[in-house]
Amino acid sequence: MDGRRSTRQRILDAATDLFGRRGVEAVSLDVIAAEVGVAKQTLLYWFPSKDDLVQTVLTEAAAELAVVIDAAVRAAPDSPLERIEAVVRAVFRPAVRRPALLGLVREVGRLAPAQAERLHGALAPLVDRAVAYLAAEMDAGRVRRGDPRLVAGLCYATVTGIATEPEALRSVGWQADVAGLRRLRSELLAFLRAALAPAVT
Amino acid sequence: MDGRRSTRQRILDAATDLFGRRGVEAVSLDVIAAEVGVAKQTLLYWFPSKDDLVQTVLTEAAAELAVVIDAAVRAAPDSPLERIEAVVRAVFRPAVRRPALLGLVREVGRLAPAQAERLHGALAPLVDRAVAYLAAEMDAGRVRRGDPRLVAGLCYATVTGIATEPEALRSVGWQADVAGLRRLRSELLAFLRAALAPAVT
DNA sequence: ACATCTCTCTACCATATGGTAGAGAGATGG
DNA sequence: CCATCTCTCTACCATATGGTAGAGAGATGT
Structure with a gap:
């Protein structure tokens, strides 16, 4: 509890980063301890156990993500496209874009059902709100009609697909520098705008 | 080399499935051997090594995926939307949709650069062709304008995002039964159609 | 000064891992 | 019948892993 960040927090940060980049099962306690610069037993x-650490990392990451996205949505005007733009910009912020946070969603699929349940619990309110909002906007004719739940899932899949498969973009010659991120963000916005725009009748 | 599938092929099948579902690092040789029903040393x-097995699994999966998609594209009419539909239908075929094949793309990000390089080599021709095709269709005004490489990357991200994050869809109440898959496929098609449709001027 | 509490350490352990060495079963060919 | 080749096995090994036991350092309260 000295001037530096507390040991606990440094462990959490390192674990979040390593789990997100390499995968939960691929990262040992020794590696995390070495990264933090403490003994494994300090972890x-x-x-109490690696499982507990994993649980904490995932739960806190989900909570952090929820806060960021929630704040972005609340601050944006009540327009579907504006809100999407706000969320995309929020997710592209460096603090969120760091490999760990979004990369962790990739780990969820490998967790035991009980753990995954808890994680989804953290994000469920956000999802429910997004789905209800999409449904209302579809009714109002401001968003292309469809199953609001699946459309929300597809938007999510697109964004997390980018987060978890940056190689796909690199393989088409994209580079993750500042200019590249700006171009990707604007292309993603155009993509989602078009995908959600109401059909011309 | 008896009547059953050869031992080598059974090992490959089991490894593909396990790696795709649980992750390369999380699956030990013992687990694969037990699944196949042989001794670890038979693997x-x-x-020669686990690394070699991983390499082979990934390379063959990429090749298989390339063949399936390539055949679908070649069989489809020369229209952007028809081609997209053909690819989506191909990817949704049970043989491809099995957790392993698409789930493996999730592993690519964790490989050493040299390995990832080889994998991308297997898919590069497909990607290049898709990008060139998109660019031509954009010029012809049949696809919404944008950076063809990034648009291709986004389509890919959407599809792989679905493959690697089915929890995202389950968390909005979607179920992976036959009817659910049909609904997802049609929603995905509508989503991509809208995202790629040329802007109305 | 003493006791207590918080935090980090060294020393160790049982198990699981990827991998080696080499034997044995069964077919094939001269 | 023997030699060879293919394939799978049992028996080990060095290392790495998650986890336990317990000691010591330093602050804090009495």
Whole structure:
């Protein structure tokens, strides 16, 4: 509890980063301890087991993500496209874009059902709100009609697909520098705008 | 080399499935051997090392995927929307949709650069062709204008995002049964059609 | 000064991992 | 019948893993 970030927090940060980049099962406690610069047993003092550490990392990441997105949506005007833009811009912010946070969603699929359940619990309110909002906007004719739940899922899949498969973009010659990120963000916005725009009748 | 599928092929099948579902690092040789029903050393007879097995699994999966998609594109009429539909239908075929094949793309990000390079090599011709095709269709005004490479990347991200994050869809109440898959496929088609449709001027 | 509490450490352990060495079963060919 | 080749096995090994036991350092309260 000295001037530096607390040991616990440094462990969490390192674990979040490593789990997100390499995968939960691929990262050992020794590696995390070495990264933080403490003994492995210091980890086990703060977190009773690796499972517990994983659980904490995922839960806090989900909570952080929820806060960021929620704030972005609330600050945006009540227009579907504006809101999408706000969320995309929020997700592209460096603090969120760091490999860990979005990369962790890739790990969810491998968790035991009970753990995955808890994680979804953290994001469920956001999802429900997004779906209800999409449904209302579809009714109002401001968003292309469709199954609001699946449309929300597809938007999510697109964004997380980018997060978890940046190689796909690199393989088409894209580079993850500042200019590249700006171009990707604007292309993603155009993509989602078009995908959601109401059909011309 | 008896009546059953050869041991080598059974090992490859099991490894593909396990790697795709649980991740390369999370699956041990013992687990694969148990799944196939042979001794671990039989694996090491057919594949000198785990690394070699991983390499083979990924390379063959990429090749299989390339063949399936290539055939679908060639069989489809020369229209952007028809081609997209053909690819989506191909990817949704059970043989491809099995957790392993598409799930493996999730592993690529964790490979050493040299390995990832080889994999992208297997898919590069497909990607290049898709990008060139998109660019031509954009020029012809049949596809919404944009950076063809990034648009291709976004389509890919959407599809792989679905493959690697089915939880996202389940968390909005979607179920992976036959009817659910049909609905998802048609929603995905509408989504991509809209995202790619030329802007109304 | 003493006791207590918080935090990090060294020393160790049982198990699982990827991998090696080499034997044995069964077919094939001279 | 023997030699060879293919394939799978049992028996080991060095290392790495998650986890336990317990000691010591430093602050804090009495």
